[in-house]
Amino acid sequence: MNEHAGPPLRLGLIGCSPIARRRMLPAIGLVDTVRLSGVAAREVERAKEIAAELGTVASGYEEILERDDVDAVYISLPNGLHCEWAGNALRAGKHVLCEKPLATTREDALELTELAARNGLVLRENFSFEHHSQHTKVRQLLAEGRFGTPRTFTASFCIPPLPPDDTRYNAALGGGALLDIGVYPLRAAQLFLGPDLTVAGATLRVDERLSVDLAGQVLLVSADSVFATLEFGIQHSYGSRYSLWGSSASVTLDRAFTPPPSRLPVLRIDEQDHAEEIVLPPSDQFRNSLEAFVGAATGPVADNDVERPWRDAAVATAGLIDEIRKRAVCVGVRDEGES
Structure with missing residues (x-):
């Protein structure tokens, strides 16, 4: 993990939803502590098209999680796929900023938040309006x-x-x-x-x-x-x-x-x-949410006192x-x- 004064957080996108394109990608361009390392989409040709527009690399979901130049991922998939790919990303050692809702059931949300806590990783549910x-x-x-x-x-x-x-x-x-x-x-x-x-x-x-x-x-x-x-x-x-x-x-x-x-x-x-x-x-609010996530993910450790309220809120929402x-x-x- 990066120190605050170190290099930018290297972020991969999993999913190319309208909200990602309209709000998150412009926000990434405004935050100098994060760099877009790649774009993954279900249709590789779609990923290549968007990656070419952004001057980055296209890949599939699994591939982007295997890359050494990706520290964290932003997940913007259909709601029913959030839990699966957030879990895959956490098991791959990546920090996760996931579009709302984090999971479709409390049981799944609890499993994800406990996985993040055990692995010392930041897991944030992107309710950007809160920021x-x-x-x-x-x-x-x-x-x-x-x-x-x-x-x-x-x-x-x-x-x-x-x-x-x-x-x-x-x-x-x-x-x-x-x-x-x-x-x-x-x-x-x-x-x-x-x-x-x-x-x-x-x-x-x-x-x-x-x-x-x-x-x-x-x-x-x-x-x-x-x-x-x-x-x-x-x-x-x-x-x-x-x-x-x-x-x-x-x-x-x-x-x-x-x-x-x-x-x-x-x-x-x-x-x-x-x-x-x-x-x-x-x-x-998207820039603010991204900056808060980057700040948490680039610290020397994922501070449980800081992250616990975010994890608890996600579980409560799912409940x-x-x-x-x-x-x-x-x-x-x-x-x-x-x-």
């Missing part, structure tokens, strides 16, 4: 008592229907709205209300032909008896927001989960006889996914158009 400064500001105001005692938290993340051949409609590859979109509101609830959350109820709208969920709602209760209402879907107009309502004020944030790097976030705070808006500076599936009332539809 945006707008949420840091909300947490600061919450800690200062600006909203009084928290009472309810609501969060929504919905996107329009996807192309018919999109992998998120493929149950075998871990498709569905819960795993792809619903995990954002879940993680936001963890971020603001703490890790001890109970699933009090859930509904899922399921495409009976594809066997994937298209939308859902979840009710959580925190250890401090704060209610959280979450909604998500892949059959809506775009929406990405949350609101935290306390005993003396509420705060609302739009474009909460996927703001572009140039966006000036606006926190709206409402009280009974007063409203104000706080405009915050822009922040590149919520398990519980939602178990408790959800499922409403069947034959296809997205009928819903």
